Ligand SMILES: [Zn+2]
C-alpha cells in the first residue's frame with residue numbers, strides 16, 4: 001500500500017491518507033507532493049482518514065478540522081461527507 005501518484009513519479013511519502021469517498025490513497029501534507037490535499041482540490045472529496053497503523057482519526061478539508069470524535073458516527077451512516085457550518089470557516 002502506498003501513494004500511487006508518488007510511486008508513479010518515483011517519489012517518497014511520509015504518511016498515507018485514504019479518501020473516504022472513493023478510497024483513493026494519497027500522501028499527507030508532511031510529504032513533498034501532498035497528494036491527499038491535491039485529491040481534495042481535484043475531486044472535492046472532503047474527508048480523509050489516516051491509514052497509518054494505530055491511527056484512527058479523520059480529517060475534513062472543508063471544516064479543516066479533525067473528525068476523530070465523529071468518525072464512528074460517519075462510519076455508521078456510511079457517509080463520508082461532512083457538513084461545514086456557515087461562519088466556522090472564517091477564522092481558518
Ligand atoms: Zn504522494
Ligand SMILES: [Zn+2]
Pocket residue numbers: 019020021022023024039043045
Ligand atoms: Zn476521493
